[in-house]
Amino acid sequence: MEFKEVTGGVCAAKGFQAAGVHCGFRANPNKKDLALIVADVRCTAAGMYTSNKVKGAPITVDKAHLTDGHAQAILVNSGNANTCAANGIDLANECCRLAAGALGLKEEDILPSSTGVIGQPMTIDPFAKGIPEAAAQLAGGEAGSTAAAQAIMTTDTYPKQYALQFTLGGKTCTLGAIGKGSGMIAPNLATLLTFYTTDAAISAEMLDKAIHQVVPATYNQLSVDLDTSTNDTLLILANGLAGNEPVTAEGEDYDNFVAALTAIAEHMAALHASDGEGASHLITCQVSHAKDKATARAIAKSVVCSNLFKAAVFGRDANWGRILCAIGYTPGDFSIDKVCVWLSSAAGEVYVCENAAYHPYSEEDAAKVLAEHDVLVKVDMGTGDASAKAWGCDLTYDYVKINGDYRT
Numbered sequence: 001m002e003f004k005e006v007t008g009g010v011c012a013a014k015g016f017q018a019a020g021v022h023c024g025f026r027a028n029p030n031k032k033d034l035a036l037i038v039a040d041v042r043c044t045a046a047g048m049y050t051s052n053k054v055k056g057a058p059i060t061v062d063k064a065h066l067t068d069g070h071a072q073a074i075l076v077n078s079g080n081a082n083t084c085a086a087n088g089i090d091l092a093n094e095c096c097r098l099a100a101g102a103l104g105l106k107e108e109d110i111l112p113s114s115t116g117v118i119g120q121p122m123t124i125d126p127f128a129k130g131i132p133e134a135a136a137q138l139a140g141g142e143a144g145s146t147a148a149a150q151a152i153m154t155t156d157t158y159p160k161q162y163a164l165q166f167t168l169g170g171k172t173c174t175l176g177a178i179g180k181g182s183g184m185i186a187p188n189l190a191t192l193l194t195f196y197t198t199d200a201a202i203s204a205e206m207l208d209k210a211i212h213q214v215v216p217a218t219y220n221q222l223s224v225d226l227d228t229s230t231n232d233t234l235l236i237l238a239n240g241l242a243g244n245e246p247v248t249a250e251g252e253d254y255d256n257f258v259a260a261l262t263a264i265a266e267h268m269a270a271l272h273a274s275d276g277e278g279a280s281h282l283i284t285c286q287v288s289h290a291k292d293k294a295t296a297r298a299i300a301k302s303v304v305c306s307n308l309f310k311a312a313v314f315g316r317d318a319n320w321g322r323i324l325c326a327i328g329y330t331p332g333d334f335s336i337d338k339v340c341v342w343l344s345s346a347a348g349e350v351y352v353c354e355n356a357a358y359h360p361y362s363e364e365d366a367a368k369v370l371a372e373h374d375v376l377v378k379v380d381m382g383t384g385d386a387s388a389k390a391w392g393c394d395l396t397y398d399y400v401k402i403n404g405d406y407r408t
Contacts, residue, residue, distance in 0.1 A: 001166065001255075001256050001259040001260070002166070002167075003164040003165065003166050003260060003263055004164065004165040004166070005162075005163070005164055006163045006164065006165050006174065006176075007141070007142045007163065008140075008141050008142050008145055008163050008174075008176055009142065009145030009146065009148075009149060009161030009162065009163055009176045009177065009178050010037055010144075010145045010148060010149070010161060010163075010176050010177060010178045010195055010196070010197050011139070011140045011141050011142070011144040011145040011176065011197070012141075012145070012163035012165075012174050012175075012176035012197075013163075013173075013174040013175065013176055013197050013198050013199035013200075013239070013241075013242075014174065014199040014239070014241040014242065015039055015040035015041060015199060015239045015241040016037065016038070016039055016040070016140065016176075016197045016199075016237075016239070017037075017038050017040075017138040017139055017140050017144050018035065018036060018037045018038070018138065018139070018144035018145055018147065018148035018178075019035070019036045019134040019135070019137040019138045019139060019144060019147055019148060019151075020032040020034065020035045020036075020134070020146075020147035020148045020149070020150050020151030020152075021033075021034050021130050021133045021134045021137060021147075021151065022034070022130075023077075023126040023127070023129045023130025023131075023133065023134075024125070024126040024129060024130070025077050025078060025079030025080050025116065025126050026078065026079040031153075032078075032147065032150045032151035033077060033078045033079045033126075033130075033151055034075075034076070034077050034078075034126070034127070034130040034131070034133075034134055034151055035074075035075070035076040035077075035078075035134070035147075035148040035149075035151035035152050036073065036074070036075055036076075036099070036131070036134040036135065036138065036148065037073060037074040037076075037148055037195060037197065037237075038072065038073045038103060038135075038138055039072050039073065039197070039237055039239045040239065040241070041072070041239050041240075041241070042070055042071075042072045042109060042239075043070060043071060043072055043237040043238050043239045043240075044069055044070060044202060044203060044204040044207055044237075044238045044240075045066055045069060045070055045071035045111070045204065045207070045235065045236065045237050045238070046066065046069070046204060046207040046208040046210075046211055046235075046236050047062055047063070047066055047111070047211075047233065047234060047235045047236070048211055048212065048215055048233070048234045049062070049063070049232060049233050049234075050229055050230060050231060050232035050233070052229065052230050052232070054083065054084065054230045055083070055230055055231070056081050056082055056083040056088070056113075056114055056230050056231035056233075057082045057083065057085065057088030057089045057091065057092045057114070058082055058092045058112040058113050058114050058231070058233070059231070059233060060089055060092070061089065061092040061093055061096065061111075061112055062111050062112065062113070062233065062235070064108075065096070065108050065109070065110065065111055066111070068108075068204075069203075069204025069205070069207075069208070070109065070204065071109050071110070071111050071235075071237060072103075072105050072106075072109040072110070072237075073099060073103060073105060073109065073110050073111070074110075074111045074112075074113065074195050074235055074237070075095060075096065075099045075110055075111070075112050075113070075131070076112070076113045076114070076115070076148075076151070076152050076193065076195070077095075077113075077114050077115075077116070077126070077127070077130075078114075078115050078116050078151060078152050078153060078154055078180070079115075079116040079117070079154070080114060080116045080117060080120050080122050081114050081115055081116045081117060081118045081119075081120070081230060081231050082114040082122055083114070083118045083119065083230045083231060084118055084119040084230075085119070085120075085121070085122050087122070088122070091122055091123075091124055091127075092112045092114075093107075094124050094127070095110075095112055095124065095127040095131070096108075096110040096112055098124075098127055098128060098131045099131050099135075102131050102132050102135040103135055111235055113193055113195075113231070113233050113235070114231060115152060115154055115180060115181075115192075115193050115231055116154055118230055145161050145176070145178060146159055146161065148178055149161045149178040149179075149180070152178065152179075152180040152193055153180050154180060154181075155277050155402060156180050156181065156275055157275055158275060159178070160178060160179045160180065160268060160271045160272065160275070161176070161177065161178045161179075162176065162177055162264050162267050162268055162271070163175065163176030163177070163264070164176075164260055164263060164264055166256060166257075166259075166260045167256070168200055168242070168244040168245075168247065168253045168256055168257060169244045169245045169253055170244075171242050171243050171244035172242065173198060173199055173200040173242040173244060173257075173260075174198065174199055174200075174242070175196065175197075175198040175200065175257075175260050175261065175264060176196070176197055176198070176264075177194060177195065177196045177197075177264050177265075177268055178194070178195055179192055179193065179194035179195070179268050179271070179272060180192055180193050180194075181193060181194075181224075181229075181272050192219075192229065192232055192233075192272060193231065193232070193233050194219070194233075194234050194235075194268060195234075195235050195236075195237075196234070196235070196236035196237070196261075196264070197236070197237050197238075197239075198236070198237070198238045198239075198242075199238075199239055199240065199241040199242040200238055200240070200242050200244060200247070200257060201238065201240035201242065201243070201244050201245070201246040201247065202238050202240075202246060202247040202248075202254075202257060203246060203247065203248045205248075206247050206248060206249070206250075206254055206257075207236060207238055210254070210257060210258050210261055211234060211236060211261070213258055214258060214261045214262050214265050215234065215265070216297070217262070217297065217388065217389075218262060218265035218266050218268075218269050219234070219265060219268075219269055220297075221269065221297060221300060221301055221388065221389060221390040221391060222269040222272060222273055222390070222391045222392070223273075223301065223304055223305045223390070223391075223392050224272070224273065224276035224277065224279070224392065224393055225276070225277070225399070226305055266389070269391045270282060270284065270391050272391075273304075273391035273392050273393050274373075274374075274393065276392070276393035276399075277398070277399050277402045277403065278396040278397070278398030278399035278400075278401070278402055279393035279394055279396065279399075280314065280373070280394055280396055281313050281314065281370075281372075281373055281374070281375050281393060281394040282373060282374045282375065282391070282393060283303075283304050283309075283310070283313055283375050283377065283391070283392045283393055283394065284304075284374070284375070284376050284377070284389060284390070284391055285299075285300040285301075285303040285304050285376075285377040285379060285389065285390045285391075285392075286300070286376060286377070286378050286379070286387070286388075286389050287299050287300040287379045287380075287381065287387060287388050287389075287390075288378070288379070288380050288381070288387045289380050289381050289382050289383060289384055289385060289386075289387070290334070290381040290383065290384050290386040290387065290388070291334055291381070291383045291384035291386065292384065292386050293386045293388065294332070295330075295332045295334050295381075295384075295386065296381075296386040296387055296388035297388040297390070298330050298331060298332055299327050299330050299332075299334075299379065299381070299388075300379070300388045300389055300390035301390040302326045302327060302329070302330040303323055303326045303327065303377055303379065303390065303392075304377075304390045304391060304392025305326070305392060306322055306323075306325070306326040307395055308322040308325070308326075309322040309323055309326060310392065310393070310394050310395035311394070311395045313370055313375055313394040314394040314395055314396050316367045316370040316371055317370070318343055318350065318352055318361070318363065318366035318367070318369075318370060320341050320343070320352040320353050323341055323353070323377060323379070324336070324339065324341070324353065324356060327339060327379065334381065334383060335383055336356050336381075337355060337356055337382075338355055338356070338380075338381065338382025338383060339353065339355070339356045339379065339380070339381055339382065340353055340354050340355065340359075340379075340380040340382065341353035341377065341378065341379055341380075342377075342378040343366060343369050343370065343375065343376075343377060343378075344369065344375075344376040344377075344378060345369045345370070345371075345372035345374060345375050345376060346372050346374065347368040347369050347371065347372050348365060348368065348369055349369065350362065350365050350366045350369055352366070355382075
């Protein structure tokens with residue numbers, strides 16, 4: 001399956017516009033805090049959400065609005081999570097009513113989402129101010145997508161967006177995404193906040209099946225700090241304007257759609273990990289020759305979640321014993337006798353562990369490898385043919401500083 005990278009993020013596909021404005025959720029008037037993503041026509045839609053028992057009010061509304069598998073717009077605010085608020089669900093419903101009025105859509109076709117401080121008082125006033133402004137500023141292409149991506153940021157240091165073109169049934173289709181999230185990232189069902197749009201024609205049932213197939217190997221393999229947010233949400237809209245024969249069952253077209261979705265999800269997961277709060281390194285762990293897929297995924301995630309190893313990467317210390325330690329406490333029945341480990345980056349590669357024991361290497365070369373921003377840990381289990389990836393970041397002093405005064 002071949003993909004073509006294109007610009008435009010969440011507005012790259014035909015028939016989508018987006019906007020981002022400042023409406024008052026955040027004190028800084030120079031920071032956008034309300035995003036709107038709108039399709040020209042009603043879409044099939046699906047979503048996945050946090051596994052946290054404490055959930056943001058918008059998630060309850062999203063689930064209700066997606067019972068028919070359709071939607072046409074996504075409304076997102078940053079700065080206030082609308083979580084643990086007595087009037088939270090009423091506010092989420094009211095902002096959908098306001099958006100529906102501004103866009104000429106049905107209230108049930110609006111999907112709300114929120115991110116920011118948990119447990120803060122919230123009123124409808126910023127929505128009432130910002131929704132008409134965002135509706136008036138809707139734009140296609142990169143401009144619209146970038147504005148929306150900026151508006152959903154919290155501690156992110158840059159907007160995150162990506163898009164690919166691919167072919168379904170001889171028709172060119174486009175799939176794009178924006179996302180936010182730099183902390184409270186250890187999703188167990190979806191991720192952070194991330195929104196996908198596509199002009200491919202695909203049924204709601206197959207759209208739901210696709211995201212449930214892709215998320216476990218991508219977003220669920222991402223961690224910054226082992227904290228699962230209350231608002232993690234993935235939403236996807238498909239408007240069918242590409243003109244392909246609708247995907248309504250498994251087959252070649254469905255597989256190609258899943259491949260494109262996987263490629264974007266992997267790219268976005270790496271962007272989120274790379275921008276982890278205070279991070280100076282992206283850590284990717286690539287596990288090969290594990291006995292099964294579940295074991296490969298668990299081992300890869302165990303490595304990127306190890307605070308000891310994350311700290312070692314920050315200090316440019318090739319302490320491979322911490323990698324073996326993380327592998328060793330991974331749940332599951334597997335042998336570590338044949339484990340081999342390499343540390344790799346743009347500066348080269350060092351072979352640090354062979355058959356679960358020290359392999360001679362240059363500490364100077366290893367330090368150069370770890371000096372690069374992107375660090376790859378390659379783990380060969382030597383016991384099977386399953387593989388998996390996971391994404392994380394180093395642990396720095398700045399992470400503590402950021403979260404020590406998050407509300408200010």
